[in-house]
Structure formats: structure tokens, C-alpha cells
Amino acid sequence: MNFIKQKKLKNQVFCEIFGKHAVYAAIKNTNRKHQKLYFTKNHRASLDRQITKLIPEIKELQTIEMNKMFGTEKNHQGIVLKTSKIEQPDLQNIISNSKNKQSDVIIVLDQVTDPINIGSIMRSCALFNCDTIIVSKNNAPDITGSMAKAASGALEIINYISVVNLCRAINQLKKNDFWIYGFDSNTSKTNFEFNLPKKCVFIFGSEGKGLRNLTKKECDELIELRIKSQTKFKIDSLNVSNACSIALFEHYKKNY
Secondary structure, three states, X not given: OOHHHHOEEEEEEEEEXXXXXXXXXXXXXXXXXXXXXXXXXHHHHHOOHHHHOOOOEEEEOOHHHHHHHHXXXXXXXXXXXXXXXXXXXXXXXXXXXXOOOOOXXXXXXXXXXXXXXXXXXXXXXXXXXXXXXXXXXXXXXXXXHHHHHHHOOHHHOOEEEEXXXXXXXXHHHHOOOOEEEEEOOOOOOEOOOOOOOXXXXXXXXXXXXXOXXXXXXXXXXXXXXXXXXXXXXXXXXXXXXXXXXXXXXXXXXXXX
């Protein structure tokens, strides 16, 4: 049984989700309790009765009113939903659920702090059969509207787990049949020069600093993605979300 379907509500805490794809995906999630929906007239035709009956308060606003309420700095695309947050599973739930899977891949983010990058990673996870991202509680953002928008609906199906001690969490996964791969630009092993096992943890560090030494020590292998460095223009690394997509694709094509 997939734990994603067992997520519980934390209805006393509400958040704002904005952006067309993120909002419509959240509305369809029966594990949420919706409070209010604000939209501009260009969304009127899309809001059929099946959608509107799920939300107790719905209000159409002029674009100027929407911007005044939610700020022009948010690319809200004319639609904002106030809805309950989803309570995330803990690490033990993920490990227990994995025992019933032949193949599994988990993403660990080591001090990646940009919510838009994390949202993009969630989207890749949804497309390449990865249902869990693990972050450090003190060095990663909470789920935000920007993250939800970048995830383009994937927030509804991807677990986003904060742990107190990232290395301890990695060690627990290692003890439960996961192989640990860190992505690092200073290693001799490139582009998966071995067969990836069915159960993997892929670890990515922050852009610029990369993986911390403590995290590297927990890895079974370190991998560098082979790229053509454009040193003249100082383009010498991939965005972390792009690197993550490549790694997930490699696991997906070998195991599914």
C-alpha cells in the first residue's frame, strides 16, 4: 500500500497555494480541507460545479484587487486557494512502505534552500516514480506557495520530510537496503559507470557549496555528471533541479 494515499489532514493550519496547475491539483486532493478560493474572471469557465462544491467560500476578484490582496510579486496567475496543509509521514513510515517495493528511489537535499528549485525537483520526482524528498529541518524551507507553484501539482503526491539529523536519516536508509549516491563535481566517477541498484538514495548539495563533507562520508559512491563546461562564460555546473532530473531518469530507465 502506498503511504501517499494515507496522508492525514492537519486542518487547523492553512496555507495559500497559487498558480493554475498547483491550485487545480490541490482542489482535487481529497486529503485537503479547503477554506477559500479567489480567482479572476479568466478562470470562471474552468470552475465547474464539481470543483466549486468542494470549497465553502469562493470569490471572484478584479485583477487589481487580486494583486492588492496577494501582491504583484507573486505570479499567482489569477487564482489563489486557501487550504489545509498536509501532514507529512515520518522516515519510519517511508522505510516500512519501501519494504513492499521492488524498486525505490529517494531524494535527499543537503542544504538546498531555494523553494522554486525544490518545487521543480518535486515535479521531476512525480514523473520518474520517486515519491519522497528528505531535507534537514534547520537548513531547508517549509512548503510555500512558490514551491507549490513550481511543483505544478506534484506537491499533492510527493512526501516532503524534514529530519533533525540528515546523516542519521541516511544511515537508517542504508541499514534498510538502500544504496547511497552523492552527486559531487570533484570525483573521478562520472555518469553512472556502474549498474544502479533497484533501491537508491540520491543526495544533492546546495549550488555553490555542494555536498558537506559529513554527508559525503555517508555515501557508498560519489558521482559527477559529465558536462561540457563553458568556462569562458562561467557556466560550469547544472542547476540542482536539472541534475536531479538526470539522475532520476537514469534510475527510472534501468528499473521500470
